[in-house]
Amino acid sequence: MSAPLPGALAEAYTARWSALSRRWADRPGTTLGTLGPAGTSSELAARSLAAEHGLSVELFTTFDDVLDHLLGRKVEFALVPSAYQGLTRFHWHRDLRLRAFFPQATPEYGIASGDGCFPAPGGGPLTVAAMWEVRRIYAEVVPLRLRDREVTWVDAASTQQAAEVVARGGAQLAVTNAPGVRAHGLRWLARRPGAEIIWTLFGHASEETGHTSAA
The missing domain is CATH 3.40.190.10 (Periplasmic binding protein-like II)
Structure with missing residues (x-):
């Protein structure tokens, strides 16, 4: 069992997920873009999330394509693993915000x-x-x-x-x-065995979800 998160981090984590869950419940079929094809670790994580929250998953050949489609508003969120070498392009883009994150293990x-x-x-x-x-x-x-x-x-x-x-x-x-x-x-x-990694969810900066910011 994982150790409990420190108080401030736990509050931020919970606030982000509460805001996203409300948004997704209000907008069934919200589009989530990630790396394909079927069978990638990213696709498996996205399908798990989609099944729980009623999302629509779109798969792309590269994470550059995911980024372009998110910026072009052709998908509403992007799911990107923390292990991806180009993740900083999502973190530092002025038009995007980290909306949530969660741990999940990959396959073997x-x-x-x-x-x-x-x-x-x-x-x-x-x-x-x-x-x-x-x-x-x-x-x-x-x-x-x-x-x-x-x-x-x-x-x-x-x-x-x-x-x-x-x-x-x-x-x-x-x-x-x-x-x-x-x-x-x-x-x-x-x-x-697979590795437990952090998965990150990015959305547009202009669409606030009401989560509490964390430094």
Whole structure:
């Protein structure tokens, strides 16, 4: 069980969620944008939130697209994980405000291959498809016999795209999550439990929700 939040932080947290819950109850189908496709950790967190509050989820190829659609008022809120390297663009944008935040665990992550077999030892670098944010997982869980192999990274915009790249032969391995492994017929080489991270919700500065500000 998590330790209780300090008083002022707990009050701010509660006030933000109370304001959002009232707003969403008054506006069923409020649009929430986040990273897709289906199976990303962001999509799973968004669907959970949508089921509880009657929201409509829209998925985008990148968080840049999410930001553009939020600024263009094509979605009303954006859901962004704290692990995203570009999160400061949301925090510091003069037209946006952090409306709420919450902890939620991701699915399992790890290294997967298309055929379930270890790549042969030697023979040059391994090609590994991964989002920048999860590359460090590779070094954490890579099997011992592959630990000394050089890695050539193949950039992916999401965990699902990383899995897709391997499925179509564009890389030998992917750093992906459990839904990516299932959706693209991959096999785990190594994996680790999901991580509990903070999810952030951003809305327009011009639309106050009545929450109490916290420094």
